Amino acid sequence: MTGRLQHFRSVLLVAALAGFCIAGAAAQPAPTSAGPPDPKLVEDLVAAGRILADHGLLDGWGHVSVRHNRDANRFLMSRGLSADLVTEKDILEFDLDSRPVDTHGLPMSALFTERYIHGEIYKMRPDVVAVVHTHAPSLIPFGVTKVPLKPMYHRSAFISFGIPVFEIRDRAGMTDMLIRNPTLGHDLAEVLGSHPAALMRGHGAVVTGPSLPRVVGRTIFLALNATLQAQAMSMGAPITFMEPEEARKIEEREGHGLARTWEGWKRKVMGK
């Protein structure tokens, strides 16, 4: 009888644990949707990814997101897919814990592993409307050396506000270098602070902006400035960088505006 009782208690325990797990899961139901986003915003999000892919700045792993137009606590990003292959139907909604509202039947493995980059930045930076995670090759050498990126080209003026380098070892020791969870996302967001972008050592960069055109432009001109700065450095002569006041004046004009170029870029990648 003791044996049977024990058996019974074991069964109960297992059932209880299972119940707890189910309850645990139930404690985190899928977040609610903020409702359908502005179709123009979704179209721009698709375009943003394709423009960056067209510039060689997004590969199979980089991604771009935008805050939901109806709810600052939701953001939009594609499922895990090369940016140049994304269409409107691949766009999903996430809460700021980077949990999808509805995966449309996709397994969680079909999402970008590093989606936490986006959610954690949106949490800490109410001013940020759009985020890019890029592996732009020209940025890598600056991330692995102590050479600071400095603004050298007028459209890269925002670099004047400082581009910190995120060293994942300082936060988490030996890792596989991906931002695999909210904690690492939070660490990265802390290093980013109030800056427009941060390099990630041996990995790439994260870039933020107050709109999709701005974050796309910043990504393009961050990478271009890195190329130009390396070339100027190789010439062995002192470099005249931009003065902070020059940079401030340019940023006041939204990096000189991007509306015209944005329309041009978009026409090229979205077809006729």
Place this chain on the structure above:
Amino acid sequence: MTGRLQHFRSVLLVAALAGFCIAGAAAQPAPTSAGPPDPKLVEDLVAAGRILADHGLLDGWGHVSVRHNRDANRFLMSRGLSADLVTEKDILEFDLDSRPVDTHGLPMSALFTERYIHGEIYKMRPDVVAVVHTHAPSLIPFGVTKVPLKPMYHRSAFISFGIPVFEIRDRAGMTDMLIRNPTLGHDLAEVLGSHPAALMRGHGAVVTGPSLPRVVGRTIFLALNATLQAQAMSMGAPITFMEPEEARKIEEREGHGLARTWEGWKRKVMGK
């Protein structure tokens, strides 16, 4: 009564000021047109922009202009649009104060902000028929260092005539670095002087020529020479630059002529 008088005088003053302003605006009516330009010239202007875009030398902001064939006091340039998207219907006429003859209903914000570059150069340089403003990446490192561009490649012979660097700080202190008004355009034209081109620190360059093919060729070979010179410098051995007399002989032959290549470039960008 004094109060009423004062009020009345104030009203008069406001009215007078308003009248003055209206008169001021009326004092600058839209410039008159020189009449329809040669359709071939317009076609070549469209082609020039597309050729430079195809070479990666014009982005969403660079522009090319040409003097009107009927009137040396007018020039033609597109509305604000990426050069590779421009068609004949986007070409507008400007006077040498860079005021549009007719915006075809477009707001002034739809024009290139930096159109003053063109007007002010045409004013000071009667020999100039075409002007390019480019952000060619290879030129930026030369603009921010003290390293002078020197002619190293035969088709870049015109560099022998000198390529000054325009430092906007020397003229206007802290700015957003754009040529936003006639004064800055005039300053740039003064630094350009009688040279074929000038670099603009941290911004790009302006290139001039006696025809559209020449200015397009000069822009291409200015940028190419910069790339080649940087590469040669990195090899750490003395460089044999062109002698001024070699350069002079080449320029006498119009930079070796460009008619053949111009036709080839044009065929490629204008479709069959």
Place this chain on the structure above:
Amino acid sequence: MTGRLQHFRSVLLVAALAGFCIAGAAAQPAPTSAGPPDPKLVEDLVAAGRILADHGLLDGWGHVSVRHNRDANRFLMSRGLSADLVTEKDILEFDLDSRPVDTHGLPMSALFTERYIHGEIYKMRPDVVAVVHTHAPSLIPFGVTKVPLKPMYHRSAFISFGIPVFEIRDRAGMTDMLIRNPTLGHDLAEVLGSHPAALMRGHGAVVTGPSLPRVVGRTIFLALNATLQAQAMSMGAPITFMEPEEARKIEEREGHGLARTWEGWKRKVMGK
């Protein structure tokens, strides 16, 4: 009679020698086929070559192979053809001596001369499922200098396991530098040892992997790391390379997985 006998014996000897030669040839009949390979594997092999050609990493001579899915003693590789022109019907089966099972009527000269690279590596490395031989330009400078490739970019983590340099002179003295026979293939495989890849001085590299997507990814990121390392070196500051433990963690995750990017790459090169 002795003369006739001698003559007779000579005839016999000649016949015997001829028979021996025939038998010798007969001792090496064409290897037997392992049967038709998985069509998906053949499609992936074609795609692998086109993806690498699309990345500028295979020219008219580079090649990619994969072990046969039915028999570890057979591998599949195209006839001698530029990778971007290969279709399924160009794929041939080889044994581990790099002898074709059936040339489909092609002369031996229509095969890749350096097919021995593949067979000899498959012999010595049971863990290897796919092999690439590339002439990637960015790798050549590392092969001709004593500068070791080190992992600088997270997706190039496998470089941490060591990339030896094969100096053909050390094995065979003065040659035309091609892996023209099994002996040279064996020599190369010995230098490769258990490493994921080896550079070949003045020639290119060989890259191995446990699958076609992995070997394609490794080839792309080996070449990219070389480009980035050279750029970082030119900046003259100390470089933070990846720690072995970081690399190990990434490789445990199969180089962060390539399934998503593989599908994207494949869609692009295989048409709609």
Place this chain on the structure above:
Amino acid sequence: MTGRLQHFRSVLLVAALAGFCIAGAAAQPAPTSAGPPDPKLVEDLVAAGRILADHGLLDGWGHVSVRHNRDANRFLMSRGLSADLVTEKDILEFDLDSRPVDTHGLPMSALFTERYIHGEIYKMRPDVVAVVHTHAPSLIPFGVTKVPLKPMYHRSAFISFGIPVFEIRDRAGMTDMLIRNPTLGHDLAEVLGSHPAALMRGHGAVVTGPSLPRVVGRTIFLALNATLQAQAMSMGAPITFMEPEEARKIEEREGHGLARTWEGWKRKVMGK
């Protein structure tokens, strides 16, 4: 009467001079044709130009020629036209003084100015079957510095035979740097001597070969070696160049053969 006589004598003088000029022209009738060339050779010549243009090695001015298959004293080359626009009907026949057999009604200005490069090399080098004149950018830095090109990449083995630099100043002082006449062509051919190629300071290079595929391959791998050598030099470590015996063995195999790659290159540029 004296006046009339003088007038008459003047008229006679003018007539005599005109007659002399006509006679002078008549003393150099157009050379005779060797007859229609092999259509396959013409097709390959068109393909050669397009392949080099596709590799960025021929612009609007570079050119490729081949000796006529019926007569070693004639060669074939296109009229002055960007290589990527040339079709079979643009191919003209020249004698070794670089005089066209028949311009098909084109003015002499429609021919390449520098055609003398080809004729003079064919005169002095009976072994040469095909000639390329290129402005390949990667070669320019080597032409203007004292840094010798050395073979670093196996397919560039022919560099081992020496690549002299033609300094036009040493022969003709100050010029416009073009090979405008037979004398300059002869000077260049003398400096070329028995070498496979020669750099032209500040201008480009001339490359020779025993066939169109070989000269195309040599042009591609000369330019590639220059790129790779500059990159290796920038790494600051000693470089292992190819040994002369390695190079000799490779050249014995016709630079490792190009037939396969030639077919691939040709398919790409000649359409389906």
